[in-house]
Amino acid sequence: MSVLLYRFGKFAFRRKWIVLPIWILVFLGLGATAAAVSQPMEDDFSMPNLPSERATDIMDEHFPGMSQEFDFDAVTGTYVIAAPEGEKLTDPDNKAAVDDLVANLNKLDIVDHKQPLQNPVDTAEQMGCLGGAEGEQLQQTCSGAPLNVLNEDSPDTVAVLETEFTIAEWQDVTEADRDAAYDAADSARDAGLQVEMSGSLAMEEQAPGGSAELIGMGVALIVMIIAFGALIAAFVPIITAIVGTGMASVMIMLGTSVTSIPSFTTFLASMIGIALSIDYALFIVSRYKHELHVAPTREEAAGRALGTAGSAVVFAGLTVIIALGGLSIVGVRFLTFMGLGGALAAAFAVIVALTLMPAILGMFGKALFKPKLPIVAQHDPEDDTSVTNGMRVARLIGRMPALTLVLGIVVLGALSIPALNLSLGLPGDESMPTDSTIRKAYDIRTDGFGEGSNGVLQVAADLSDVPEDQRKEALDATRTELESHDDMDYVVGPMESKDGAGAVFQGVPKSGPNNQDTKDLVKEVRDAEDGLSSEYGIEYGVTGTTAIYADVDDVMLGSIVPYMALVAGAAFILLIVVFRSVLIPLTAALGFLLSVAATFGATVVIFQEGAFGLIDDPRPIVSFMPIMLIGLVFGLAMDYTVFTVTRMREEYVHGQAPLQAMMRGYHHGARVVVSAAVIMISVFSAFMMEEDVTAKSMGFALAAAVFFDAFIVRMVILPSLLALMGKSAWWMPRWLDRIVPNVDIEGEKITAMTAARSEPEPVVHTGA
DSSP states (O other), rough: HHHHHHHHHHHHHHHHHHHHHHOOOOHHHHHHHHHHHHHOOOOOOOOTOOTTTHHHHHHHHHHHTTTGSSSTOOOEEEEEEEOOOOOTTHHHHHHHHHHHHHHHHHTTTBBOSSSSSOHHHHHHHTTTTTTTTHHHHHHHHTOOSOOOOOOOSSSSEEEEEEEOOOOOOGGGGGGHHHHHHHHHTTTHTTTTTEEEESGGGGOOOOOOHHHHHHHHHHHOOOOOOOOSBHHHHHHHHHHHHHHHHHHHHHHHHHHTTTOOOOOHHHHHHHHHHHHHHHHHHHHHHHHHHHHHHHHHHHHHHHHHHHHHHHHHHHHHHHHHHHHHHGGGGGHHHHHHHHHHHHHHHHHHHHHHHHHHHHHHHHHHGTTTTOOBBGGGSSSOTTTTTTOOOHHHHHHHHHHHHHHHHHHHHHHHHHHHHHGGOOOOOOOOOOGSSSSSSHHHHHHHHHHHHOGGGGGOOOEEEEEESSSGGGHHHHHHHHOOOOOOOTTTEEEEEEEETTTEEEEEEEEESOOOOOOHHHHHHHHHHTTHHHHHEEEEEOEEEEEEHHHHHHHHHHHHHHHHHHHHHHHHHHHHHHHHHHHHSSSSHHHHHHHHOOOOOOHHHHHHIISSGGGGGOOOSSOETEEETTHHHHHHHHHHHHHHHHHHHHHHHHHHHTTHHHHHHHHHHHHHHHHHHHHHOOOOHHHHHEEEESSSSSHHHHHHHHHHHIOOOIIIIIIHHHHHHHHHHHHGGGOOOOHHHHOOOOOOOOOHHHHOOOOOHHSSOOOOOOOO
């Protein structure tokens, strides 16, 4: 591989005015094609084969259309209405204001008028909840009332108005629809009522931002100016990042003509593409700068840089592709596309680095590392005689490797302890910004009906196998069972189907949708089915926001182990090929586990437990973050391993003693790894400026993971282990050595080939 890349590097450098136009034509051609054939992206968050689907199947059979509200793409909307402080919604003026709201909604085209909406105060009165019923009778009769008549502290002050819409899917909702639905309550607001909206209709589509990319580009430019000590060279990785990310985005757009692709696929691909393209460009340009000191020509330096650093880039990219592509085994569609989009971006980051980069180096020629910045360029890591900070740290590790190893492990181990308390949940209404109408609706509903009213359990019962004369008894027993659980606040129903063979209960928990007590309640209710089924023949399923959240959590948690086994196993084999060692890939994988555990611990402390007051509203960690974090960080961790250890192995193969090889390789690679890590941390940290707590937690976790893995695992723990293991670090069984292909990532064949060319021709004596 190294020889092939060496030859192509020289060709692309020399024939730059052929390679560059070809790239421009390909880029523009594919871009034009994508613009012509691409289709709108569609966000689909559905997950197949969840236990909650059993309830929706029963609903579809006995209550046609009822299950649609639990579809991730369904258009739902609920108005939550609060009376002014000290007043009630039953007061004549306030009731009249609600009448105006209902009248306005009944005039909207987007509202389904099959069943005209009714003032919730009137509904509560018709149910006999406004006088008459008391005590247990009031509880049984009015537990499902749309007015908070059961609230002992402030009754009749909050109401909910469930509204059905004619819009088929959430993706079809326009800004005009959203405004019309919200503005319909303006007359009620003018009368002094607080009216907020929840449901998918009120959820504004978050278009992928771009601020994080801009921040990342800006920081990257500054970091690369420092890394290269020159202005022009700092722009080369920016160019490759734009091209690589652009190509990945174009290919995703082309894919929309074949299948539906979620909109956030391009967002993740752009983040991964920018970060990796800059990383790989840093590695190759740094090596090119080194080769300029020893190679006879710039063309030769470009060839050697691509043959050595380019080979490392290939394997670094493969580890990322494996890690992100492996997300498809989870079986969750949006995760699959996020992973595939990121893997595609990683692939183009490699392709651009190997094919476009040498041509760009040729285009800039002698001007690449000019103008030099004297203060920044004073200590060059590619100069073996220069004493850099990297060399100083390497010498420190070499003097006391056991101490640095223990310190690194202790620090990460201590940070990992809070991860034992990790609790997962999906972002719901309670995680929305506090000034959004959805969050305000959640808070008002919580005050009026209790937090559990935001995550009602829908228990759909199938009575097909229950004799008709025993169905009432079976339903009564089911209700009694549901009410018996300590974490159940109250139960509404049953509502029986027209065919008499189905029924639906609504169980209102005491706690919110993401609370662990509520998730435990879902499990308890499901476990109770066996007893009821054996006695009466009744069967049921549980769905609703809380049940779906609990099911998604189980799927995510259950996927982590097989996912890690797949990506870690594949990457382990790949790294054996790269380093021709068993111990280095093993230590690299174990170090990754340490950095991920520390990341989970730090994230739990800040975002779940609310330490240091960095967030106002602590909550469970979003369910899909752990597996996404594992995929992304594993790929990046293996990147950093390849970048640091390949230079160490190269020094060892070329004759240096193990300890000296570690220090010299550290000296050469430290600035590249530090620069790459700083850029990654800056890009991911930009998410923390978002108002949404999920974006904050994701940004923090990714930035923390890169920090822990790059600066502690790859730059302290791994070099310490190499210093302690000595020659054993490069050991591999003979039988394995025979079957593992030699990819020559160190460029031994290039060295031998160039040395043979430089030898003088032997003198032939013909004799006198």
